[in-house]
Amino acid sequence: MSRALKLQKSRWPEWVAALQRTAAVIAPVRLHGEDVAFERITSPSEITLDFDNTADPPKRFLFPQVEPLLRYRRNGGYAVEPVYDEEPRVFFAIRCCDVSAVRFFDFTLGAQDLPDSYYTARRAGTALIALACHEPCQSCFCVCADTGPFLPPGGGYDIQLTDLGGEHYLAEVDTDKGEALVAAAAELFAPASDDDLAQRRALEEASEKRFPSEPRLYFAASSRKVSLDTAEAELWQRMARWCVACGGCTHICPTCYCFNVTDAQRNGDGLRSRRWDSCQYAGLTREASGHNPRPEQSDRVKRRVFHKISYQYVARDGMQGCVGCGRCTRICPGLRLGLPEVGEAIRRAEWK
Amino acid sequence: MEKRPNIYLPEIARIVEVRDETPDTKTFVFRFRDDQFHDSFAWRPGQFVELSVFGLGEAPFGFASSPTRKESFDITIRAVGALTRALHAMGTGDEVGIRGPLGNHFPFDDVQGRNILFIGGGIGLPPLRSLIHNMLDERDKFGEITILYGARTPTDLVYKEELKEWEQRSDVKFIVTVDRSEPGWEGNVGLVPMLFSKADIKPDGTTAYICGPPVMIRFVIQDLVSMGFAEENIISTLERHMKCGVGKCNHCCIGHKYVCRDGPVFSYKQMKGLLE
Ligand SMILES: Cc1cc2nc3c(=O)[nH]c(=O)nc-3n(C[C@H](O)[C@H](O)[C@H](O)COP(=O)(O)OP(=O)(O)OC[C@H]3O[C@@H](n4cnc5c(N)ncnc54)[C@H](O)[C@@H]3O)c2cc1C
Ligand code: SF4
Ligand code: SF4
Ligand code: FES
Numbered sequence: 075m076s077r078a079l080k081l082q083k084s085r086w087p088e089w090v091a092a093l094q095r096t097a098a099v100i101a102p103v104r105l106h107g108e109d110v111a112f113e114r115i116t117s118p119s120e121i122t123l124d125f126d127n128t129a130d131p132p133k134r135f136l137f138p139q140v141e142p143l144l145r146y147r148r149n150g151g152y153a154v155e156p157v158y159d160e161e162p163r164v165f166f167a168i169r170c171c172d173v174s175a176v177r178f179f180d181f182t183l184g185a186q187d188l189p190d191s192y193y194t195a196r197r198a199g200t201a202l203i204a205l206a207c208h209e210p211c212q213s214c215f216c217v218c219a220d221t222g223p224f225l226p227p228g229g230g231y232d233i234q235l236t237d238l239g240g241e242h243y244l245a246e247v248d249t250d251k252g253e254a255l256v257a258a259a260a261e262l263f264a265p266a267s268d269d270d271l272a273q274r275r276a277l278e279e280a281s282e283k284r285f286p287s288e289p290r291l292y293f294a295a296s297s298r299k300v301s302l303d304t305a306e307a308e309l310w311q312r313m314a315r316w317c318v319a320c321g322g323c324t325h326i327c328p329t330c331y332c333f334n335v336t337d338a339q340r341n342g343d344g345l346r347s348r349r350w351d352s353c354q355y356a357g358l359t360r361e362a363s364g365h366n367p368r369p370e371q372s373d374r375v376k377r378r379v380f381h382k383i384s385y386q387y388v389a390r391d392g393m394q395g396c397v398g399c400g401r402c403t404r405i406c407p408g409l410r411l412g413l414p415e416v417g418e419a420i421r422r423a424e425w426k
Numbered sequence: 427m428e429k430r431p432n433i434y435l436p437e438i439a440r441i442v443e444v445r446d447e448t449p450d451t452k453t454f455v456f457r458f459r460d461d462q463f464h465d466s467f468a469w470r471p472g473q474f475v476e477l478s479v480f481g482l483g484e485a486p487f488g489f490a491s492s493p494t495r496k497e498s499f500d501i502t503i504r505a506v507g508a509l510t511r512a513l514h515a516m517g518t519g520d521e522v523g524i525r526g527p528l529g530n531h532f533p534f535d536d537v538q539g540r541n542i543l544f545i546g547g548g549i550g551l552p553p554l555r556s557l558i559h560n561m562l563d564e565r566d567k568f569g570e571i572t573i574l575y576g577a578r579t580p581t582d583l584v585y586k587e588e589l590k591e592w593e594q595r596s597d598v599k600f601i602v603t604v605d606r607s608e609p610g611w612e613g614n615v616g617l618v619p620m621l622f623s624k625a626d627i628k629p630d631g632t633t634a635y636i637c638g639p640p641v642m643i644r645f646v647i648q649d650l651v652s653m654g655f656a657e658e659n660i661i662s663t664l665e666r667h668m669k670c671g672v673g674k675c676n677h678c679c680i681g682h683k684y685v686c687r688d689g690p691v692f693s694y695k696q697m698k699g700l701l702e
Contacts, residue, residue, distance in 0.1 A: 143434050144434065144435065144436075146480050146523075148480070151438060151459065151521055152438050152480055152521050152523070154435065154436060154438070154523065156432050156434075156435055182674075183674060188433060188672055188673060188674075188687075189431075189433075190433065190674055191431065191432045191433070192434075303701050331674075331676070332675060332676040332677070333669070333670075333674075333675045333676075334669055334675070334677075335434075335483060335484065335669050335670065335675070336483060337478075337480065337481050337482055337483045339480065339481035342480075342481075344480055344481050346434075346478075346483075348675075351669075351675070351676075351677075353676065358667070358676075358677055359666065359667050359677065360667060361665060361666070361667045362485075362506045362507050362510075362667075363506070363639075365640065367666065367680075380681070380682075380701070381676075381679075384681075384682065384701075386681060386682035386701070387682050389682075390682050
C-alpha cells in the first residue's frame with residue numbers, strides 16, 4: 075500500500091492538533107539552549123521542525139529507561155500482575171534512521187517467535203510520521219547504513235513527509251495506521267501529482283550527494299572482519315584505552331536494548347522493573363562466582379561492535395544493529411569510539 | 427484488559443520441603459500453588475527456571491529432579507548472594523515465583539541404546555541428577571550408565587544418601603572422589619579425571635554429560651577428546667549471568683547465541699563454534 079498526498083506547510087499544526095485528540099504526540103522540541111529532543115507535547119507550537127536530528131533518540135518512549143513490568147502484592151499468598159502501558163502515541167517528525175531503529179526493535183524485542191509483550195503493547199498503539207532529511211546531520215552516515223536520508227515504501231514509517239521546497243509537504247502514506255492519521259484531518263490533504271513525486275526523487279538524490287565522504291563505516295569490510303573474528307586483537311586493546319566505560323554510546327544508541335531487572339518492595343508489596351544496562355559495563359556478565367567471561371574492557375568494546383555489525387546478528391535479527399545516526403560519535407568523551415571511527419579502523423587495521 | 431502471553435510473568439510455587447545437602451547448599455522441593463497449572467507443567471532435564479524471591483529479584487536455577495516424578499520438582503541451590511541467602515532462610519509453605527521451563531534440554535531420545543557417562547563436579551551434579559533419574563526411570567532404553575562425581579571435601583558432596591543407593595545398584599557404575607579427605611573418609615582422593623582409569627570407559631558408543639565448575643569442564647573435555655570421544659558426543663552446560671532468561675536482555679550472549687535460549691546445553695562441537 076502506498077499513496078502520495080500533499081499537505082500545505084502552514085497547516086501542519088492543525089493536523090497535529092487533530093492527532094492530539096486521540097493520541098499523545100511526541101515530537102522534536104528545542105530545549106533550553108541548543109538541544110532538540112523528543113518530548114511529549116501539549117501544544118503544536120512547542121514543536122520545532124528546524125533540526126537536523128534530536129540529541130537523544132525517541133527510544134525511551136517505546137523502551138523506557140526504567141519500565142515497570144510486574145506489580146505484586148502479598149496478602150497471605152502472593153498475587154502478581156503485569157503493568158502495561160497502552161497509551162496511543164504518534165511520533166511526529168521522526169528521522170529516517172530512527173524509524174529504522176524502531177524497525178530493528180520490532181525484530182529484536184518484538185520478535186514474533188517470542189514477543190516482549192510490554193514492547194509490543196506500546197508499539198501496537200504507536201504510529202510513526204517520518205520527516206525525510208535534506209541535509210546530513212553531524213556525524214551521521216545513514217547512507218552507508220541504508221537507513222536514510224529518505225526511506226522507501228515498507229521502510230517502517232506510517233507516513234513520510236518531504237519538504238517539497240515551496241508551499242507543501244509531500245505525505246507518503248504507507249500503512250493502515252498512516253491512513254488513520256490522514257483521516258484525522260482529511261480536509262488538509264490533497265492528492266499529489268507526478269511532478270511532486272519527481273521533485274521528491276530529485277530531492278533525495280541531492281540530499282545523498284551532500285553527505286561527506288568521511289567518516290565512512292565501510293560496513294561490508296568491517297563487518298566481514300568482525301563476523302569472522304579476524305579483526306586484530308591488538309585493535310580492541312588500543313580502542314579500550316580510550317573507553318572510560320561510561321556506557322554513553324549504548325544509552326544514546328537508538329538500537330541498543332540491554333536491560334537489567336530489579337525489584338523494589340515495601341511490606342511485601344512490590345514492583346519489578348527493568349532498566350537500561352550496557353555491554354560496556356563489567357557487571358553485565360560478571361557471575362555470582364565472581365568469574366567474568368568478558369574480563370577486559372577490550373572484550374566489551376569488541377562485544378558492542380560485534381552486536382552492531384556482525385552478519386551473524388544481521389541473519390538473526392533481519393537487520394544490521396547500527397542505523398548510522400552517529401550519536402555514539404557525538405557522545406563519546408574521547409570522540410573516538412563511534413561506530414564510523416571504529417568501523418573504519420577495523421577495515422584499515424589501524425587505530426592511532 | 428485483554429490477556430496476553432507474558433514471558434516475564436512468574437507463576438506462584440510453594441516450598442514443600444527443604445533438605446540440607448552441605449553447609450552452603452540445600453535442596454528445595456517445589457509445587458505450584460495452582461494444582462491445574464502444576465499438572466500441566468512439562469519440562470526436560472537440562473532446562474532451568476527463573477526463580478523469584480519477591481523483593482529481591484530473579485535468578486536462574488536448573489531442575490534437579492526428573493519429569494517422570496511429577497508430584498513436585500527439586501532445585502538444589504548454593505547460597506552465594508542476596509537472593510540465594512534469602513531463599514536459604516525460607517521454609518515449607520513459603521512462596522516464590524517460578525518462570526519456565528526455559529532453555530533447551532539434554533539430548534535424551536537421540537541417545538537411546540548408547541552408553542551414558544555422567545561427570546559431575548560439586549554443585550554441577552544437580553542438573554545431571556535430573557537426567558540420571560529420568561534415565562534410571564527408563565533404564566532399559568540405555569546401555570551402560572556410569573556416574574563419576576567429585577567434590578572439594580566429603581562434606582561438600584550433595585545427595586549423600588542417594589549416592590549410597592547409586593553405589594549399590596547393579597545397573598549403574600558409580601564412583602566418587604574428593605579433592606581433600608576428611609576424617610572418616612575411606613574413598614578416593616583426587617580430582618575427577620583420575621576416575622577415568624577406574625571406570626573403563628569406551629569412547630565408541632558413549633555419550634558424556636558434564637556439569638561442574640568451568641575449570642573442571644575444560645580439563646574433562648580435553649581428556650575425553652584425547653580418549654577418542656567425538657566432539658558431538660560430549661555434552662555440557664554453559665553458565666552465564668542471566669536476567670531475562672528468554673533472549674531479550676543480552677546478559678548471557680556468546681557471539682550471536684543466547685545461553686538462555688540456544689542453551690544452556692551445548693555439545694563440545696557447538697561450543698567450539700561460539701565466537702566470544
Ligand atoms: C542456567 C543456570 C542454571 C543454574 N543452576 C543453578 C542451580 O541449580 N543451583 C545453584 O545454586 N545455582 C545455579 N545457577 C547459579 C545461580 O543462578 C547464581 O548462583 C545466582 O544467580 C546467585 O544469585 P544471588 O542473588 O544469590 O547472588 P547475587 O547477589 O546476585 O550475586 C552475587 C554476584 O553476582 C553478581 N551480580 C549480580 N547481579 C549483578 C548486577 N546487576 N550487576 C553486576 N553484578 C551482579 C555480582 O558479581 C555479585 O557479587 C545457575 C545459573 C545458570 C545460568
Ligand atoms: S561512550 Fe565512549 S567512553 Fe563511554 S562507554 Fe562508549 S566507547 Fe566507552
Ligand atoms: S551504533 Fe552509533 S551510529 Fe550506530 S545506531 Fe548506534 S548510536 Fe547510531
Ligand atoms: S538472560 Fe537475557 S538474554 Fe539470556
